[in-house]
Amino acid sequence: MSTPNKDIDKVEVRIKWDPSETGEPANDLDIIAATYTADTPFGSPAYLVHFDSRSPDGTITLNRDSRTGQGFGFDEVMTLELNRLSETYSRVVVGVAIQQRDGRKTFGEVENTAVEILEGYTTLFEDDFSRVSAATAAVVAEFTRDSAGAWGFRDAVRGFDADPEAFAAAMGGRAG
Numbered sequence: 001m002s003t004p005n006k007d008i009d010k011v012e013v014r015i016k017w018d019p020s021e022t023g024e025p026a027n028d029l030d031i032i033a034a035t036y037t038a039d040t041p042f043g044s045p046a047y048l049v050h051f052d053s054r055s056p057d058g059t060i061t062l063n064r065d066s067r068t069g070q071g072f073g074f075d076e077v078m079t080l081e082l083n084r085l086s087e088t089y090s091r092v093v094v095g096v097a098i099q100q101r102d103g104r105k106t107f108g109e110v111e112n113t114a115v116e117i118l119e120g121y122t123t124l125f126e127d128d129f130s131r132v133s134a135a136t137a138a139v140v141a142e143f144t145r146d147s148a149g150a151w152g153f154r155d156a157v158r159g160f161d162a163d164p165e166a167f168a169a170a171m172g173g174r175a176g
Helices: 164-170
Strands: 010-016 029-037 047-049 060-064 076-081 089-098 114-119 122-127 137-145 151-160
Touching: 010 029, 010 137, 029 060, 029 076, 029 164, 047 060, 076 089, 089 164, 114 137, 122 137, 122 151, 151 164
Parallel strands: none
Antiparallel strands: 010 076, 010 114, 029 047, 029 089, 060 076, 089 137, 114 122, 137 151
16 A cells, blocks of 8 residues: 655664574665666665675665574664665665575465564555565565655655566666
8 A cells, every 4th residue: 555655854764584493594674765866766775784894875774684583673773864864866676585505485474474664653665565465576666756855755665576686676667
């Protein structure tokens, strides 16, 4: 469900999942944010933010990173300060990818997955990845800046059958 929310300043994207069974390869999900300029709003991103990086200006940061899903609550959290993002950028796409180091694993094979997107205490979006259960990665949100400079949000759940690197290269394409 898309929301008509506009003029979004700062959001938090959170994901959670259960650890794998004992003796199985770890379930490792990662949040990835891709930024696009006004001149090139689709295709290759201007830059990516993921588990071992942050935006050059510090406006998009991964606050919590998990390689196993162990712990209580949300396992990974990314903050996007859209209100501070340079006017050069007009689009930010956020996705979640499952690491594929130890063989192919889909969302349907990872127990209790969830994504939540918040602005302050307001929940903009929640999903459990069930509609993309056969996918190994998924776009979950798109933030776009209008001509007046206000940021808007659209949930954009689309599944991909790709490893994290291939997903990062394709996630900002036009939805078809």
